[in-house]
Amino acid sequence: MRRSQLFIKTRREAPADEVAKNAQLLIRGGYIHKEMAGVYDYLPMGLMVLNKVMDIIREEINKLGGQEIYLSALQPKDNWETSGRWHEEAADVWFKTRMHSGKGFHLGPELGLGWTHEEALTVIMKQFVNSYKDLPVYPYQFQTKFRNELRSKSGLLRTREFIMKDLYSFSANQAQHDAFYEKAKKSYAAIFERVGLGADTYLTVASGGSFSKFSHEFQTVIDVGEDTVYVHEGKKLAVNKEVYSDKVLNDLGLQKDELVEKNGVEVGNIFPLGTRFSEALGLNFTDEQGQLKPVLMGCYGIGPGRLVATIAEKFADDKGLVWPEVVAPFYVYLVRIGNGSMVAEAADNLYKELSDAGVSVLYDDRDERPGEMFADADLLGMPNRVVVSEKTMETNGYELKSRTKGDSAIIDKENLLKTLVKAASG
């Protein structure tokens, strides 16, 4: 894409109402726009990053056996009254609204904006699950959740409206459930590994709430994390402060002196639901012996937006964003210095050749001063920067510089293409 056609502009200064580094940089770079507290819009490059993250998650969940669906955000209250989660005492994160009834402002039935989807999906599955032969099954979706948080904070890390990948497992028995649960753990680890957070992300034992003894979180260790976790670096395992006790440590076979206290961002959460919803909503199946039993359920969530924010926060340096290659909106930021015909032609040609070879390029074809374009390249955080100028062309070359390494090299076009095309496809 040509920079001159990209409608966003970068900003030199962060907005006054953002303190979180992720939001400051993403706004300065024109990746996102703040709509209101805890609500953000994705602009072109922000959406590219988000989509790349979601594609990686989708690939891994499909490998796990997930079947993608899309459920509605508008939720009728009856299913939630049946499950006991409509009233504020049970769930204080609701955004509730009403339908119209007739003309004017007559208010009709109450509705809620979905903050999770166990109820909706459980009811749907009643139509399709009757026998043990129909199990197990693993529907999932990417969908917007609405949660009326008392206080949003930390930029994109805690918002009131956010996309969530939520996967649900429906199993006939404990062994079937447990086998999938363990596979899901590995799948999640693979996702965080692929987006670049593997080294800092820990499987974490956390509260199971009203559903089970424990749930499992994936906590990425980072200073701005709002959770406190105790990590065992050797075992790549952590314990959330909310369940941290001598008894729990004993159960898990962990020694207190091997654990280190850290802040973490909960980038994923998986937990057994047992028969909490199948019993409440009547999702039963007939087993091999002809007996009617409630389905065993599990829930598996990842917030792609929170993941984007965590990646932004984790890798950024004092000059701006640093995207891992797999999520970067473009692989190359191409800077053209000066607009003399020779330089312009060389830059145009390079842009075309790289694009044709499948290397994504953000081509800064504006007639800006070099310093401004370099600053933008750093702020926007593409993995590679290529410069074409009279200076580079004197040596019949192109300057290639990595976003993370300080050194740069002037190389000829053949080598440049070879390097970038190979790296981009590998």
Added chain:
RNA sequence: CGGGGUGUGGCGCAGUUGGCUAGCGCGCCGCGUUUGGGACGCGGAGGUCGAAGGUUCGAGUCCUUUCACCCCGACCA
């Protein structure tokens, strides 16, 4: 929800004890000079000072109400 803070052109800010056509930097438009780390000159455009009400000869400034935003805490299936 408790405590603290902030709202002034697109962005960042100044504006004293109430006083004149509300300023500055960035950005934007025009012309010219510039071109390897956020250039410079000249000339421009752009503001219901968050909103409503009040006090006053006069309100960005004082009073009341209200809305929004940020931070700390509590909360976070």
